[in-house]
Amino acid sequence: xxxxxVTAKSQTEAIxxxxxxxxxxxxxxxxxxxxxxxxxxxxxxxxxxxxxIDNGSLYFLSEHNNEPIGYMGVNIxxxxxxxxxxxxxxxxxxxxxxxxxxxxxxxxSKDKGLNKISLTVNIHNNDSIKMYExxxxxxxxxxxxxxxxxxxxxxxxxEKRV
Numbered sequence: 001x002x003x004x005x006v007t008a009k010s011q012t013e014a015i016x017x018x019x020x021x022x023x024x025x026x027x028x029x030x031x032x033x034x035x036x037x038x039x040x041x042x043x044x045x046x047x048x049x050x051x052x053i054d055n056g057s058l059y060f061l062s063e064h065n066n067e068p069i070g071y072m073g074v075n076i077x078x079x080x081x082x083x084x085x086x087x088x089x090x091x092x093x094x095x096x097x098x099x100x101x102x103x104x105x106x107x108x109s110k111d112k113g114l115n116k117i118s119l120t121v122n123i124h125n126n127d128s129i130k131m132y133e134x135x136x137x138x139x140x141x142x143x144x145x146x147x148x149x150x151x152x153x154x155x156x157x158x159e160k161r162v
Contacts, residue, residue, distance in 0.1 A: 006059035
């Protein structure tokens with residue numbers, strides 16, 4: 001697997017395409033199609049991704065055999081790395097790529113002098129919660145956030161010391 005920093009518009013389009021594939025498959029049973037469509041349009045369009053990068057977010061594209069298999073989006077907040085996006089395609093889950101991606105984030109955190117990785121995950125997203133726990137994250141709280149259009153994100157907060 002190879003992980004590269006996203007800088008070009010063509011890469012934001014690859015992430016957008018991955019987001020549409022992964023989110024419809026994974027999140028529709030959890031939060032419903034209407035909220036998935038809303039969140040994709042608001043947070044994962046090529047334009048939204050480019051704006052996030054312009055505002056300091058870092059995006060990384062994971063590839064295997066030159067094919068995109070997943071992506072990550074992070075923000076540095078004080079002494080921690082906030083993991084806002086972490087996705088792997090269905091066909092590539094369970095193959096160790098998620099663990100490699102977390103190791104990449106641990107190295108990134110250490111290189112930047114950060115001591116923690118934090119994230120939020122939907123409280124009903126059991127498979128992802130289990131994966132995060134396997135790689136050393138623990139639940140440290142909850143968060144409910146209104147994201148507009150009558151939708152909320154009902155999440156656990158998780159963190160891992162690095």
